[in-house]
Amino acid sequence: MATISFLGAAQEVTGSCHLLESDSFGRILLDCGMHQGGDIIERLESDDFHFNPQTINAVILSHAHLDHSGLLPRLVHQGFDGPIFCTKATVDLLRIMLKDSAGLYERDLERENLRRKRQGKKLLKPQYRLQDVEQAIHQCEGLDYLQSRQLTQDAAFTLHDAGHILGSAIVELNFKERGRDKCLVFSGDLGKRNAVLMNDPSYLKHADMVLMESTYGDREHRNETDTLAQLQDILAETWQRGGNVMIPSFAVGRTQELLFYLGCLHQQGKLDNWQIFLDSPMAIEVTRVYEKWVALLSEEDTAHLQLDHRKPLEDFLPNLFMAVTPEDSMAINKVARGAIVIAGSGMCNGGRIRHHFKQRIWNKNNTLIFVGFQARGTLGRILVDGAKHIKLFGEPYLVKARIETLGGFSAHAGQSGLVKWIGQFKPQPKVILVHGEPQAQQALAQRLWQEQTLAVEMPSQHQSMVF
Template sequence: MAFVRSFGAAEVVTGSCHMLRLKSGIRILVDCGMFQGREEEWNAGPFGFDPKKVDLLLITHAHLDHVGRIPKLVKEGFEGMIVATKPTFELAQVVLMDSAKLMEEEFRTRYRKAQRRGEEKQVPPPLYTVEDVENLFLLPHTYARYDKPLKVAKGVRVLFRNAGHILGSATVEIDYKEEGVGKTVVFSGDLGTPHDIVTPYVADVPKADALFIESTYGDRNHKSLKKSVREFKEAVRKTLLNRGNVIIPSFAIERTQEVLCLLKQMYRNRELPHCKIFLDSPMAIRATHLFSKYHNELGPECRRFYREDGDVFGFPWLRFTSDVEDSKRINEIERGAVIIAGSGMCTGGRILHHFKNRLWNERNCVIFVGYQAEGTLGRHIVEGAQWVRIYNEDIRIRAKIYTINGFSAHADQRGLIEWMRRFEKLGKIALIHGEKEKQLLFKKAIRKQLGKRAHIVRYKEKIFL
């Protein structure tokens, strides 16, 4: 009998990695992501299965917690077929190259310091290298197209539907036969919100004998997007009219593109005071070019921008600063700048330089548009810190701090339940990709609103289909 085992994103949010084992012996892996936050040390450990025996890898989307360990999978022997949408492949290259470069740089830094102590043998190597990432993209792969069934093995086909989460994201249906009976198992991937600014609506799925559904925000409903957009615009306008500068820590994929889209709306509607806008993140710039390349797969507002301007995100006041020297020159601007930089949680990257130069000025503001994990600099600031230490210097926080929580790329409890409600046939429900305490609340909500039982998947547990 077929079964699924989860080797990541089981009672935790990150590290998505789910193995479908068919009665025929075929092994299909859905995602192979990186653990982040408290579970980060798990990345260097064993997978819990033999990568050499995996026949097929299906990728739902290109966020690091869904693709981040694929180079390690290849390094340890995986040679099977990879299936994903074309935008997901291209975004994954951007994400994984950036990840590999950061790990190599961190290794070199730690190695130099250890050498001075005579402890260089104790420094663990990077999880993978740029060369490992390059080897990954030499493997056989097939591009999935939305709503087009794809035969991947004898008696097995897959179908990708738009998950509305980020560019190229997908919900994956796997159809197979067991003892002559057709069955369908569905992996939701990460589901988007029904009113996202950049991505289109989440596609419906007609049936599932078993559904493995994400539960990141299964415990709550998001704040109104309209209210969040209004708060964002008011914060930008107020700061610029006060002759200050706006600093926006932003995630490179999806959140940055939302911010650019909002600023372009303001420019076109004459809501934006005259300013200079800088996208100061090489990774976000590469991702933005890819979003523009696949403009036909974006939401209606982005497609309209492209039809009318020939450019989804660009407008006269926007500048891309890939070069380090160009980034440094932004600090010479005394007022009237909007600076979008990474990292989204302020754990590194160019945002720290902008903080060092601007946090102390009461005319400036910082707008947080994404989740700030516990223990990060971003969380420290959001929680009301008056001082921060950046590059060994104590900085007084006088800038106005805005936290706008309505820009989520994940469906909330209401969205997840309404998506499940539209299934014509829905069998087993298995909860993955969420913290256990949130999953318990989501489980109760499913029981109350859908009249169905849901199971919280444990690490390595066999879920028979």
């Protein structure tokens, strides 16, 4: 019998990793994500795979976000040499994201080992290197949506558009075991309907088991009109106060969505005279990838922007400045008022956004806008929860900036979207909730039972079950 082990994103929203085992296809990983929150060196030192990477036959990747892909180089470093299946657009994004993550890790490790050397402590060995990133990319096999890929004589899978970020996929795995046909569907991260730039997530009709994300299982998102109005109000109020705006943003998806919304406000003459700084070399590179794969994006939105391969997305924002170098980033500090700074990381655990906090978070005239989910243990979550004192680079800072959250920017389906998506399966499959915190999962489970008489399971970390 096939078994599935939940090795990450079980009653939490990071570290997506699920191990499938069957005589039909061997051992397959659905995602190989990194846990986010806390220090990356400590995470990599403490996180074990709980399996031998050399015994894994293949990885099927839902999308490029690091909480789904970030440990691929470490998997390769420890001996995995099989194929990594994902969409072609995801391969392009991985080239950027995994390389950037490896660079940050190597720099942090170098600093940590210098500290250890001064203290006479044992030096840490790298858990992976940049060459492991290059090897992982080499092992990627990019596929088109709806392209069936045979794994073995008895197993094949197909990727469907998840509508979450560029290249994101729902995995449909079909296999024959002991003379019986079986189908497992892994939602990956599902996008919301009518999301900016993205197509709606695909609806599938049949499965024996569904692994469904539940990030926002306990809440709904504002619609596009309300979100744009809220953003406009926040910007107008901050402009009147003579302040600046800081927006921690994920390089993939969220940044491009923000540029779209700001472009809409500019076209409508509602953006005042803000100077907009995209202070993220990775987000700039990712925006170029979005332009390359424009055919995968929503036709309605790209037509609205008159977007084509000759006209970059950010051209719709003539007051946008791309801060590529560290000098570009530091120069933003000289802008006393009227700056919108979009920078990574999205959960504030690293990146240039922390340097902007250092310059501006103590000023009551400034505004900090969160546009994405903040996982437990991250600096972003601490700020969203109302912390008035934080530490940055070892120094204490008083939080006086206004804190705002724009839920309508989420790239995840809200509760109703999840309920509608799972309700398309007939007959009802066995449903397993993953990638969600317990409160969100309980709320979603209760609604599914009330409306569809659908009982779900919520596995804990490292739990296994027979399929």
